[in-house]
Amino acid sequence: MAEGKTIRLKIRRQDGPDKPSRWEEFSLPYRPKMNVISCLMEVQKYPVTSDGKVTSPVVWECNCLEEVCGACTMNINGQARQACSALIDQLQQPVVLEPLTKFPLIRDLMVDRQIMFDNLKKVRAWIPIDGTYDLGPGPRMAEVKRQWAYELSKCMTCGCCMEACPQINARSKFIGPAAISQVRLFNAHPTGEMNKHERLAALLDEGGIADCGNAQNCVQACPKQIPLTTSLADLNRETNKFAVSRWLRK
Amino acid sequence: MSSVQSPYHFLIRRIHSLLGLLPIGVFLTFHLFLNLSAQGGAALYDKVIGTMRNFPGIFVIELIVIFIPIAVHAVYGTWVVYTGQSNLLKYRYARNWFYIIQRVSGLYTVVFVITHVWALRVGEASFAALQHLVTNPWGLVFYALGIIFAVFHFANGLWAFAITWGLTVGPHSQKIWSYVCTLLFIVITVVGLSDLSAFLR
Numbered sequence: 013m014a015e016g017k018t019i020r021l022k023i024r025r026q027d028g029p030d031k032p033s034r035w036e037e038f039s040l041p042y043r044p045k046m047n048v049i050s051c052l053m054e055v056q057k058y059p060v061t062s063d064g065k066v067t068s069p070v071v072w073e074c075n076c077l078e079e080v081c082g083a084c085t086m087n088i089n090g091q092a093r094q095a096c097s098a099l100i101d102q103l104q105q106p107v108v109l110e111p112l113t114k115f116p117l118i119r120d121l122m123v124d125r126q127i128m129f130d131n132l133k134k135v136r137a138w139i140p141i142d143g144t145y146d147l148g149p150g151p152r153m154a155e156v157k158r159q160w161a162y163e164l165s166k167c168m169t170c171g172c173c174m175e176a177c178p179q180i181n182a183r184s185k186f187i188g189p190a191a192i193s194q195v196r197l198f199n200a201h202p203t204g205e206m207n208k209h210e211r212l213a214a215l216l217d218e219g220g221i222a223d224c225g226n227a228q229n230c231v232q233a234c235p236k237q238i239p240l241t242t243s244l245a246d247l248n249r250e251t252n253k254f255a256v257s258r259w260l261r262k
Numbered sequence: 263m264s265s266v267q268s269p270y271h272f273l274i275r276r277i278h279s280l281l282g283l284l285p286i287g288v289f290l291t292f293h294l295f296l297n298l299s300a301q302g303g304a305a306l307y308d309k310v311i312g313t314m315r316n317f318p319g320i321f322v323i324e325l326i327v328i329f330i331p332i333a334v335h336a337v338y339g340t341w342v343v344y345t346g347q348s349n350l351l352k353y354r355y356a357r358n359w360f361y362i363i364q365r366v367s368g369l370y371t372v373v374f375v376i377t378h379v380w381a382l383r384v385g386e387a388s389f390a391a392l393q394h395l396v397t398n399p400w401g402l403v404f405y406a407l408g409i410i411f412a413v414f415h416f417a418n419g420l421w422a423f424a425i426t427w428g429l430t431v432g433p434h435s436q437k438i439w440s441y442v443c444t445l446l447f448i449v450i451t452v453v454g455l456s457d458l459s460a461f462l463r
């Protein structure tokens with residue numbers, strides 16, 4: 013593309029959780045194949061706004077730079093996605109950057125996604141194999157099952173699905189589709205299956221699976237194409253069976 | 263996670279879902295089909311209403327089969343609406359539209375049902391009474407919207423119902439089921455609106 017072109021960024025800034033927010037615009041010299049992170053790095057090197065005002069460098073998070081860690085998730089032109097895989101050449105300008113809205117803000121584009129990890133703990137999204145002696149090899153997993161379960165394992169706890177879900181907000185305790193889908197993953201695992209009941213029980217709680225409103229935004233928003241709505245419907249079936257069976261055996 | 267669990271949350275949501283179909287949805291369908299008798303003119307219609315009203319124990323049946331389920335579904339539904347926060351402006355997917363219309367139609371239905379029952383069940387129900395209501399243009403719009411929204415809510419509710427009960431799990435079956443629900447929406451709406459048209463002649 014032509015020389016002398018610029019990239020325009022419009023960033024929602026906020027100095028801290030209780031500070032007021034403001035917009036700041038930056039213009040950077042165009043280079044081909046830039047992404048939002050590399051633009052933010054330019055801003056960091058030279059934190060001066062388009063109208064020449066010196067400002068503080070913009071704060072953001074990133075880690076893997078290859079869309080597998082989820083750390084750099086932010087709202088880019090209104091949609092939650094990863095900054096590292098958001099290519100400038102494919103974005104409308106000015107590129108509007110805002111922090112995720114469903115998580116507590118730390119500073120600028122950095123939010124605290126701890127709640128997602130707490131939710132994974134709530135639903136026991138792990139396989140308990142720790143003990144005092146070697147348990148030996150576990151049961152084998154059927155290949156067909158492994159194939160679809162692998163898709164679920166791609167979740168990087170990025171929060172795009174949480175950001176897109178209308179049922180996640182200050183008035184609701186919904187844990188969101190990501191943690192729920194992990195229940196399906198760990199229940200599919202032949203060893204994980206042994207503790208299936210604990211994870212299903214957790215889904216019956218307030219904020220559990222029943223709080224989904226079937227807007228199905230999550231499945232569209234997920235950058236890893238995880239079949240979240242299939243997981244939700246499948247676990248609806250499983251939790252129904254589980255709840256009835258548990259009650260009948262009481 | 264606490265070791266003692268109160269699964270009431272899950273139970274209430276499932277009861278809410280079940281009530282939407284049984285008895286409310288079935289009643290709504292039955293109610294709209296029965297009112298096709300208005301097409302037969304005032305005399306026939308008043309006779310049908312008379313039979314219904316003089317049915318032995320009708321009050322208890324209505325209370326248990328209609329009023330209480332609708333009240334429970336509506337009160338809890340309103341709470342559910344409160345716990346949501348639409349983001350249509352950012353995520354303009356069809357299903358996100360349906361999500362919000364499901365809620366708007368539910369709320370409208372509350373207002374509609376209360377008014378409707380107030381006017382016709384507490385007040386006098388007859389061909390003439392309804393004719394009086396719908397010959398007023400605002401009354402007509404209020405009634406037509408009431409029918410369309412209630413039926414939409416039921417049809418789209420059925421689509422969600424199949425997910426809530428884990429019947430349609432994958433995207434393909436959900437899509438096919440959405441076609442069936444659309445068809446139901448069209449058929450029941452046409453029936454409902456032709457009920458209404460009978461009072462305009």
Ligand code: HEM
Nearest residue numbers: 225279282283287336339340368369372416419422423426
């Ligand atoms: C004409 C009467 C009504 C019928 C036939 C009806 C039917 C249904 C059905 C079948 C569902 C689907 C349940 C599911 O998701 O599994 C539903 C959901 C719902 N209804 Fe109703 N309903 C009626 C009135 C109302 C009223 C008055 C409200 C009050 C606002 C309401 C609010 C809701 C809400 C918010 C949902 C969504 C629940 C969720 O997504 O979890 N409904 N309804």
Ligand code: SF4
Nearest residue numbers: 177224225227228230
């Ligand atoms: S389908 Fe459920 S979890 Fe997914 S966005 Fe809608 S309400 Fe949220």
Ligand code: SF4
Nearest residue numbers: 167168170171173234
């Ligand atoms: S399910 Fe998808 S959108 Fe949600 S946290 Fe995991 S990777 Fe992100």
Ligand code: FES
Nearest residue numbers: 075077081082096
């Ligand atoms: S830095 Fe890991 S996903 Fe972007």
